[in-house]
Amino acid sequence: MKMKIACLQMDISFGKPSENYKAVEDFIHEVCQSEAKPDIIVLPEMWTTGYDLTNLNHSADHEGIETVEFLKQLALKYHVHIVGGSVATKANEQLLNTMISVDKKGTHVQNYSKLHLFKLMDEHKYLAAGSEKGNFILDGEKLAGVICYDIRFPEWIRAHVLEGAKAVFVVAEWPSPRLDHWRTLLQARAIENQCFIIACNRVGSDPNNDFAGHSMIIDPWGKILAEGGDRKESVEAVIDLSEVDKVREIIPIFSDRKPEYY
Numbered sequence: 278m279k280m281k282i283a284c285l286q287m288d289i290s291f292g293k294p295s296e297n298y299k300a301v302e303d304f305i306h307e308v309c310q311s312e313a314k315p316d317i318i319v320l321p322e323m324w325t326t327g328y329d330l331t332n333l334n335h336s337a338d339h340e341g342i343e344t345v346e347f348l349k350q351l352a353l354k355y356h357v358h359i360v361g362g363s364v365a366t367k368a369n370e371q372l373l374n375t376m377i378s379v380d381k382k383g384t385h386v387q388n389y390s391k392l393h394l395f396k397l398m399d400e401h402k403y404l405a406a407g408s409e410k411g412n413f414i415l416d417g418e419k420l421a422g423v424i425c426y427d428i429r430f431p432e433w434i435r436a437h438v439l440e441g442a443k444a445v446f447v448v449a450e451w452p453s454p455r456l457d458h459w460r461t462l463l464q465a466r467a468i469e470n471q472c473f474i475i476a477c478n479r480v481g482s483d484p485n486n487d488f489a490g491h492s493m494i495i496d497p498w499g500k501i502l503a504e505g506g507d508r509k510e511s512v513e514a515v516i517d518l519s520e521v522d523k524v525r526e527i528i529p530i531f532s533d534r535k536p537e538y539y
């Protein structure tokens with residue numbers, strides 16, 4: 278199946294959810310006006326608040342209810358699937374960094390809370406880790422979503438692919454000083470798993486970091502189909518999920534694996 282993807286690489290207003298909801302709504306409106314409207318829209322990590330960690334107790338979305346409703350309305354209005362980046366959510370007195378996805382019929386299809394918390398940005402001091410995988414289905418296709426630092430754990434991405442994911446969405450607030458890690462890790466995850474990697478990173482800066490942009494769409498052979506710069510833009514490509522099986526026929530790593538040894 279062919280799908281047009283649009284990664285909405287955007288800046289995020291620090292600790293200002295209402296400004297960010299408005300910015301996302303305007304950006305989705307703009308992208309969906311074009312004749313070649315995308316099938317799937319992807320948003321970056323923590324897009325309602327940014328890394329305003331000390332204020333998340335009052336700015337986090339209670340059980341993600343507001344964000345789910347917001348994304349559902351936009352998905353129905355523009356008839357588009359939305360892999361909704363991630364937002365800070367609060368549930369049972371815990372704060373989580375949660376990816377929320379909805380399909381074009383307005384059905385909530387995925388919640389994934391970031392498993393690997395990034396100590397260099399103090400996430401572990403404020404957030405709790407998730408405990409479940411991010412696999413989900415859109416249009417009958419098996420997909421998965423993970424968040425930022427998760428890409429440094431090849432076992433975690435592989436676990437999603439072993440459950441059938443043909444494309445893995447990565448949503449991020451990846452800082453500029455490690456742009457080379459971002460590009461290399463994403464390309465490696467695509468090559469070693471022979472799957473599409475669709476990665477949406479934010480741009481701009483907050484009080485502590487500058488963010489790299491360079492959202493990327495990479496095919497199962499490791500070829501970069503689209504890559505952003507360091508400014509706001511929609512990074513777009515058409516992906517053909519049937520290419521996953523073709524690459525796996527040429528180099529059959531999944532049948533050649535020897536899991537009994539590792």
Ligand SMILES: O=C(O)CCC(=O)C(=O)O
Nearest residue numbers: 395425426450451452455
């Ligand atoms: O792993 C990195 O270098 C960046 C990770 C990160 O910024 C995050 O998980 O928010």
